[in-house]
Amino acid sequence: MAAETEAAQVLAAADRLFNDRGVQAVGMDSIRDAANVPLKRLYRLFPSKSALVCAVLEQRDRDVRTAIADYVGARAETPRERILAVFDYLLEWFADPAFRGCLFINTVGELGGTSDDIGRIARRHKLAMRDYLAELVAECSFPAELADQLMILANGAMATAAVQGDGPRAAQHARAAAVTLLAAAEYREIS
Missing domain, CATH: 1.10.10 (Arc Repressor Mutant, subunit A)
Structure with missing residues (x-):
């Protein structure tokens, strides 16, 4: 083999x-x-187990980023639709019976400050996801801070879905909040 x-x-x-x-x-x-x-x-x-955990997180980073980009690209045409498609992706992910929360959030929470490498990989993943949202926000000509707000919604939905065990509902609430944020950004743009 x-x-x-x-x-x-x-x-x-x-x-x-x-x-x-x-x-x-x-x-x-x-x-x-x-x-x-x-x-x-x-x-x-x-x-070592630490090397394996890092390799798993690196692979998960590649897989998640590709899956989200593919999902969004296949389902949305406008920049605004692409932003909301990220939350639609979360809805499908949270509905999967294998969903146990975000592996990055869970691993950092579980291991705390015991591994700089694990923390670095998790931060890099979350920053890459934030940068992806920032690209979508920029395409809409919305204020840059909207990407951080959307990222907080997404991460909050991940944690809520894992803890409460009602993933689809958490994703729906996060998407509704994203719609509200987008409407506020659109309003600011018009004013």
Whole structure:
């Protein structure tokens, strides 16, 4: 079996287990079993659990950013519609039975300040998502701070959906708040 295939198996298994149980509750033995890779090989691919967590977050970052961009691009034509499509994406994601919250928020919350690398990856992901929203906001010629406000709505919806267990409702409320923010920005633009 090629090292790339084994690494992909390990990343997929670790992502699933970390999402379902949290990082600290999952040992390398569980990941080995789920990935069907010998422990020695697992450690050759990822020398530590911390390295594996970082690799999972890096992969999740790429996957999420691509998924959102693809979703938005396929469903929205105008810049305003693209902003709201981000919240429609959240609605679909939160309705997925595998949804347990944002892996970045959960991992930083779980591990606290114990890993600068994990914090750096999570911050980079959240800033990239904020920058994506900033591009959409700029296309609408809305004030730049609207991107930060929309990002707070999205992150708040993620946390609320995970804690309350009613993801679609949290996404609907966040989308409604986004509509209100966009209307206020449009009003400011007209005035």
